[in-house]
Amino acid sequence: MDSTQNPKFLTSYLFFAFLLASSNLLTFFISTSFDSSCTFNQQTNTPSTVLAKPTPKYEAIQESSDNTQTDENLPSEFLAFTSPQKLPRGFNKNFNSDEIMPPIGRPCTLFRDLLDRYMSYNVNGSCPDDELLAQKLLLKGCEPLPRRRCHPAAPQEYVEPYPFPESQWRTPSDFSVVWTAFTCKNYDCLVNRARNQRAFDDCKDCFDLNGRERRRWTAKNGAGLDFSIDEVLAVKKAGTIRIGLDIGGGVATFAVRMRERNVTILTTSMNLNGPFNSFIASRGVIPLYVSISQRLPFFDNTLDIVHSMHVLSNWIPETLLHFLLFDIYRVLRPGGLFWLDHFFCVGDQFEKVYAPLIESIGFNKVKWIVGRKFDRGPELNEMYLSALLMKPLKNSW
Ligand SMILES: *[C@@H]1O[C@H](CO)[C@@H](O)[C@H](O)[C@H]1NC(C)=O
Numbered sequence: 149m150d151s152t153q154n155p156k157f158l159t160s161y162l163f164f165a166f167l168l169a170s171s172n173l174l175t176f177f178i179s180t181s182f183d184s185s186c187t188f189n190q191q192t193n194t195p196s197t198v199l200a201k202p203t204p205k206y207e208a209i210q211e212s213s214d215n216t217q218t219d220e221n222l223p224s225e226f227l228a229f230t231s232p233q234k235l236p237r238g239f240n241k242n243f244n245s246d247e248i249m250p251p252i253g254r255p256c257t258l259f260r261d262l263l264d265r266y267m268s269y270n271v272n273g274s275c276p277d278d279e280l281l282a283q284k285l286l287l288k289g290c291e292p293l294p295r296r297r298c299h300p301a302a303p304q305e306y307v308e309p310y311p312f313p314e315s316q317w318r319t320p321s322d323f324s325v326v327w328t329a330f331t332c333k334n335y336d337c338l339v340n341r342a343r344n345q346r347a348f349d350d351c352k353d354c355f356d357l358n359g360r361e362r363r364r365w366t367a368k369n370g371a372g373l374d375f376s377i378d379e380v381l382a383v384k385k386a387g388t389i390r391i392g393l394d395i396g397g398g399v400a401t402f403a404v405r406m407r408e409r410n411v412t413i414l415t416t417s418m419n420l421n422g423p424f425n426s427f428i429a430s431r432g433v434i435p436l437y438v439s440i441s442q443r444l445p446f447f448d449n450t451l452d453i454v455h456s457m458h459v460l461s462n463w464i465p466e467t468l469l470h471f472l473l474f475d476i477y478r479v480l481r482p483g484g485l486f487w488l489d490h491f492f493c494v495g496d497q498f499e500k501v502y503a504p505l506i507e508s509i510g511f512n513k514v515k516w517i518v519g520r521k522f523d524r525g526p527e528l529n530e531m532y533l534s535a536l537l538m539k540p541l542k543n544s545w
């Protein structure tokens with residue numbers, strides 16, 4: 149039973165899920181393109197809207213003609229970034245090519261209006277203060293976003309983080325955040341919004357580090373759906389859970405608690421009406437700005453643990469969820485743990501759809517607790533699953 153849950157928090161899980169589950173993969177920097185020649189071709193201080201097509205050096209050498217419709221009138225900076233670029237040292241065995249094609253999400257060009265606005269800026273100048281636009285584009289599937297050659301919006305007088313470990317539990321300075329995209333314009337507003345604002349927001353009370361956030365996962369023995377971190381870690385030999393990922397991890401309290409136990413956790417998060425990524429970084433743990441749609445940026449069989457609370461739920465299309473669960477399985481090492489924390493669905497969805505789907509991936513069940521959720525009324529027949537799953541140590545392939 150889960151009667152202690154805050155109903156507002158729960159009703160917002162949809163938004164929560166949607167926002168929190170993302171981060172842009174870092175595109176790995178290919179240093180070879182810079183170390184041999186200093187003549188990188190920067191077009192500066194020219195509005196991209198008036199830039200001619202990229203210089204011939206940048207321009208795509210079209211080998212196939214199927215780009216011709218989509219390339220029409222695309223922003224010049226977009227073409228500059230995405231067009232195949234000649235490797236300065238010629239043919240490279242690793243690429244099996246003499247050129248490289250920087251990646252963007254396939255749907256980027258489907259949203260021309262947003263893309264045109266996003267890629268209109270002065271090269272070498274200041275980027276527009278357009279985080280809302282960027283996130284909207286990303287959530288529509290333009291992920292990873294194209295890179296831009298401009299300086300991102302930043303506070304006029306940036307205030308550096310508190311020293312670690314103080315930074316973990318102290319509200320950072322308002323001057324560490326660009327507030328333009330958010331309803332709240334300071335941390336005081338965010339800390340108090342659970343009390344003062346009626347509007348629904350993701351993770352509405354998460355910024356209050358002295359509230360519920362401080363107690364999460366810390367019980368001596370977790371009860372029912374609420375497992376504790378220590379009971380989960382105790383499933384494995386001490387010290388063998390060292391690195392992992394929290395998908396849609398709010399303000400990254402999970403990562404902070406794990407760090408106290410010498411476990412390094414990266415936290416994916418969107419910035420849905422709150423500066424989640426800035427806040428996570430201020431606390432001294434690592435935010436990953438990638439959505440739940442993107443392939444996880446880790447190699448196969450590498451992570452010791454993947455955790456996700458509230459985000460993986462019935463708002464996610466079934467096929468996407470199927471791919472996502474397989475991706476979690478992929479990145480976990482054999483013997484690694486998948487802590488599916490408060491998966492939400494309604495009534496017979498659980499028996500008919502989600503239990504079979506989750507069970508089909510190939511994890512072993514360590515814990516599997518199903519509970520009704522009553523906060524919005526029993527007639528809604530809402531359900532939670534909290535599960536601790538393990539990738540098989542042998543024959544996981
Ligand atoms: C880019 O802008 C900076 C000022 O922000 C300037 O100092 C620099 O010369 C510019 N670079 C080029 C190549 O124009």
Ligand SMILES: *[C@@H]1O[C@H](CO)[C@@H](O)[C@H](O)[C@H]1NC(C)=O
Pocket residue numbers: 408409410
């Ligand atoms: C974390 O690591 C440090 C240094 O290796 C060690 O002193 C400390 O006891 C560890 N803490 C826990 C909770 O394992």
